Amino acid sequence: MEVVTQGFVKDKKVLLRYDIDVALRLAPLAQGKPADEREMVVSEDFKLKAGLSTLRFCLENASKVIIIGHLGRPAPPEERDEPPSPSPDLSAKPIQEWLQQELGQDVELATSLEEAAKSTSTLVLLENIRFFHGEVEASSDFAHKLASLGDVYVNEAFSAHTPAASTTIVPTLMPHAAGLHFIEEVRVLREVRDNPKKPFVAIMGGAKVEDKLPVIGVLAKNADAVLVGGKLASEFTFDDAIAQQNMNNVLIGKLNEDGMDIAAETTESWRNLIMGAKMIVWNGPLGKFEDPKYDQSKKVAEMVLESGAE
Template sequence: MKLLSDLDVSGKRVFVRADLDVPVKEFTVKSSQYSGATRLTNLKNTIDYLYKQGASKIIIAGHIDRPEKPDPELSTKQLRFILEQILLRSVYFAQNLEKQVEGYLVLLENLRFFQGEEANDTAFAVKLLSLADIYVNEAFGNCHRNHASMVALPRLLPHAAGLHLAKEVDELSKILKGPQKPFVAIVGGAKIETKLPLVEHLAKIADFVLVGGELPVETKDKQMTFPQNVLVASLTADVKDISDESIYQFKEKIANARTVVWNGPLGLFEEGYNEGSREIAGSVIDSGAYSVVGGGETVEFLAKNNFLSKFSFVSSGGGAMLEFLSGKTLPALKALE
């Protein structure tokens, strides 16, 4: 994977593919500390680096949600002010790709408003190509998507990983290749079809894989069996959180851990069932283990309960983190080779 230090950006226009997929309705003027802003704050070091290295223009591009057609409520224009607060620079907005916008730091409209982005269309990538001389990927959370701005465009330009994306890959690679033992993985949330490859792959590496959230119900319904080091939680009577017995069992395993990775809440915290997640978060922090956490709901829960800053590394990827830790090749990372 090529790094920013491999490129000479002086006097060049740089296209930065950012991870802008944040819940814009939850942002306010003073919300830069909100958990959803993590993906935006991850941009700052790369933007500062490009500025110091003499880039002539920086273009920030990304998407919000999954619009079927252009929708003002999903316009990236809504992020202009919060980006100015984070980056400490003026940000200019470009609604279309044809008209060049004056200004050093330009924010493009939601890329998914344009035909061709999600189809990984080369013709759309060529349109984006006309805007820049160099490509930088700072959108780890979208690296599992085979989209034009993620895969086709970097193949047409000198390219590199952004500073945070490179760190993200390094941190997650360490978990797969040489975690300090004992290594405990915590997998929660729902959708066993997306979490099963993760559980199976981590079971080969981790000392224990602790499974909670809605997954115990799904695994029971499908009569799934796992290796002995995979511990599937029992749930409360209303099946909305892990049981006290499982909390105790999980905390016992975490207490001795030196590495912990966590993706997916252990209960329906959005409905107030957060005891399991809260107890396990406290246990991870108290263990002193090197801790990596990811997934939108998990990060949101930890941020709202003032736990997030106590974790060693926060991954900006949900699905991308799952696929990476499942041992899969992410198409956008392959495009950076």
């Protein structure tokens, strides 16, 4: 796997597949504005910050950077008008504003491939790629149009593994390389697979049940404990295939009454396992962490930091 280098992107137009799939929230209502004009803002920026080293590297060396990324799961193309009717709640505009503040420079938000191609800006953010027909269908025709926007492709979206035009086809059409954080993720997972430090604890949360159940099965083979929270916990026990594997080291957390967070008793029951771990891998939130009243993810994170585990 080639890693991005100065020579790879020097004076090139770079298509940067970035992980912009982050939690958003409604901004506070500005004085004098009607409620329906409240805007969405980024509420959790861990993924965005993780890719900044690669983005800055490309900006320093490339002639132009076009960021491609998805946000949420818009309605399928067959349920949308032609051309796509973007949902304001899933627009990349909050990402544009976050990037401008973080980088201290203008970021152009392009709502079409034509706009992105014609832009003279050094940094362009393409609107939510899942708004475009051909992305989720992994259309070869759409992939070729995307590839025509740049000279090289850099992947800094490690978690974007679902087959799609921008992730599985575009890299085959042009020179491609892995981003700096992407390659670090690969290194860590290889260590987890081949030589994890013991005791090794995995924490799994989030809502993408169909994606994460197989991962839990793999982790259970190497981990001393797999701690499951979030929506994943509510779905896990109903999956007969997983249950039949008799994975005694997989601990399913209890949820609170409204199901929006793990229960406080679950957090405490995990304490000794987390505090005694030498290596911890965590994927996905354990609850609706962006709402302050659901604070168990934060408490588990504090335990992880206190543990000193890798």
